[in-house]
Amino acid sequence: MENPAQNKAFPVSWDMFHRDSRALAWRLSSEGEWKAIVCITRGGLVPAGIVARELGIRTIETVCIASYHDYDNQGTLKVIKPIDPKVIDLEEGQGSGVLVIDDLVDTGKTLKVVREMLPKAHYATVYAKPVGVPMVDTFITEVSQDTWIYFPWDMGWQFQPPLSKDTAG
Ligand SMILES: O=P(O)(O)OC[C@H]1O[C@H](OP(=O)(O)OP(=O)(O)O)[C@H](O)[C@@H]1O
Numbered sequence: 001m002e003n004p005a006q007n008k009a010f011p012v013s014w015d016m017f018h019r020d021s022r023a024l025a026w027r028l029s030s031e032g033e034w035k036a037i038v039c040i041t042r043g044g045l046v047p048a049g050i051v052a053r054e055l056g057i058r059t060i061e062t063v064c065i066a067s068y069h070d071y072d073n074q075g076t077l078k079v080i081k082p083i084d085p086k087v088i089d090l091e092e093g094q095g096s097g098v099l100v101i102d103d104l105v106d107t108g109k110t111l112k113v114v115r116e117m118l119p120k121a122h123y124a125t126v127y128a129k130p131v132g133v134p135m136v137d138t139f140i141t142e143v144s145q146d147t148w149i150y151f152p153w154d155m156g157w158q159f160q161p162p163l164s165k166d167t168a169g
């Protein structure tokens with residue numbers, strides 16, 4: 001059965017991703033000062049590195065979440081590695097002073113799980129789909145719910161057949 005979440009394609013190159021992650025850092029720079037980043041693996045690792053470099057943040061923690069996909073549903077989420085209590089307890093605790101970064105928010109289920117661990121953190125993603133927008137504080141580009149975002153680390157070079165049927169040459 002076709003997955004309606006993949007009706008449209010939004011391919012992202014490394015250049016685009018770098019530019020959009022820098023734009024995220026730029027927007028975040030006027031929204032607060034953070035003592036640490038928590039990145040949601042694995043997709044959050046790349047934007048977290050770029051944002052950390054731009055904002056001069058050197059304390060970087062991970063929360064490792066795996067989603068078990070059954071057929072075309074996201075399935076259940078499992079926290080494989082929780083957040084270091086030293087990071088949760090920064091400033092007034094509960095994630096205050098912490099920036100949580102992921103590559104995208106889709107249904108918002110992943111961010112909901114992390115919000116339960118860090119209710120006072122600031123949540124940022126590079127891309128967002130409408131259903132997930134209420135879960136994120138700052139993002140750069142919104143795409144429709146029926147769009148699949150293709151990240152550069154998942155892609156490879158492939159021959160593209162020309163539009164014309166006349167391929168002789
Ligand atoms: O808003 P949601 O519907 O929860 O979806 C968004 C999450 O899905 C993807 O991660 P995925 O679980 O595929 O794992 P990965 O980051 O290890 O690729 C993406 O990186 C987000 O973390």
Ligand SMILES: O=c1[nH]c(=O)c2nc[nH]c2[nH]1
Nearest residue numbers: 104106147148149150151
């Ligand atoms: O590579 C991805 N692209 C997406 O659009 C998406 N939504 C959830 N998880 C996703 N992973």
Ligand SMILES: [Mg+2]
Nearest residue numbers: 041042043044
């Ligand atoms: Mg992810």
